Amino acid sequence: MSGRVIVVGSVNVDLVVWSARLPAPGETVSGGRFEQHDGGKGGNQATAAARLGASVLLLGAVGADSFGAQARSALAAAGVDVSGLATNPTEATGIALILVDAAGENVISVASGANLALEPDAIEAELARLGSLVGDVVLVSNELVPSTAAAALRCARAAGARTIFNPAPAVGIDVSLLEFVDLLTPNRGELAVLSGRTGSDFDAVSAARALPVREAVIVTLGSDGVLVVPRDGAPWPVPATVVEVVDTTGAGDAFNGALAAALAEGRSLEEAVRRAVAAGSLATTRPGAREGMPTPAELDVALGS
Numbered sequence: 001m002s003g004r005v006i007v008v009g010s011v012n013v014d015l016v017v018w019s020a021r022l023p024a025p026g027e028t029v030s031g032g033r034f035e036q037h038d039g040g041k042g043g044n045q046a047t048a049a050a051r052l053g054a055s056v057l058l059l060g061a062v063g064a065d066s067f068g069a070q071a072r073s074a075l076a077a078a079g080v081d082v083s084g085l086a087t088n089p090t091e092a093t094g095i096a097l098i099l100v101d102a103a104g105e106n107v108i109s110v111a112s113g114a115n116l117a118l119e120p121d122a123i124e125a126e127l128a129r130l131g132s133l134v135g136d137v138v139l140v141s142n143e144l145v146p147s148t149a150a151a152a153l154r155c156a157r158a159a160g161a162r163t164i165f166n167p168a169p170a171v172g173i174d175v176s177l178l179e180f181v182d183l184l185t186p187n188r189g190e191l192a193v194l195s196g197r198t199g200s201d202f203d204a205v206s207a208a209r210a211l212p213v214r215e216a217v218i219v220t221l222g223s224d225g226v227l228v229v230p231r232d233g234a235p236w237p238v239p240a241t242v243v244e245v246v247d248t249t250g251a252g253d254a255f256n257g258a259l260a261a262a263l264a265e266g267r268s269l270e271e272a273v274r275r276a277v278a279a280g281s282l283a284t285t286r287p288g289a290r291e292g293m294p295t296p297a298e299l300d301v302a303l304g305s
């Protein structure tokens with residue numbers, strides 16, 4: 001029987017302008033197109049896992065506003081259990097302002113609102129309510145107060161879960177929390193920040209080996225795929241699936257959600273990473289963070305299985 005995927009993370013509404021190119025500071029680029037999408041790293045990761053058939057709970061917070069109501073119903077419609085998604089009566093729902101250029105690259109600025117008002121005790125209480133987490137996967141990202149992310153990882157480990165920490169954004173993280181992390185999924189920049197190795201001689205393998213995670217560091221490298229650096233054993237790369245990129249927003253979230261889903265199904269780390277890489281690539285083929293996230297059938301086609 002499959003375990004659950006419990007996602008602890010942010011929920012945002014994404015206000016997106018598509019333009020031919022990204023403006024420089026102080027510059028206005030006219031002629032863009034506006035779209036509104038559901039977003040937030042936690043919401044996106046939960047959606048990716050649910051679309052792949054996992055039983056998913058999301059712990060997080062929205063505001064008591066129309067954006068919050070919309071975010072909640074989109075998650076519920078995607079099959080995510082939102083009973084642990086709090087409504088904060090005084091803070092606004094998180095909003096991400098996103099600019100995407102013709103090549104699908106983006107810049108994002110987030111007003112975190114209710115996400116940053118989520119206290120460690122609230123997450124501890126929600127995780128305690130779930131009882132034993134043996135066989136479950138808890139996936140935590142960092143668009144929260146870092147102490148809340150740390151509390152989630154500590155409680156998850158204590159309750160027997162396998163833990164994944166996506167250190168995005170890599171701000172305010174006390175690396176001592178890595179002792180509660182089985183799998184760490186930074187991109188190259190986040191790995192540099194966490195390891196303190198930011199020089200021109202940066203080497204992803206030695207940076208990853210400097211971090212005290214239990215199982216492996218999985219470095220996401222965009223169109224170059226990922227590099228898995230196990231705590232014991234040789235590093236191994238997985239190339240990205242070749243696709244036509246429309247929008248890279250949420251690709252990392254699709255990767256993390258699919259990784260959690262595959263591990264909760266009992267797949268090996270190698271198989272889970274291959275599925276997650278393909279899911280991350282497929283997510284870039286449609287506009288918005290969630291629209292391109294694959295179903296199991298789409299993933300099987302991409303993997304040729």
Ligand code: RIB
Pocket residue numbers: 010012013014038039040041044095096108110143249250251252253289
């Ligand atoms: O990872 C992509 C997400 O980052 C977007 O959906 C946006 O909301 C920001 O949180």
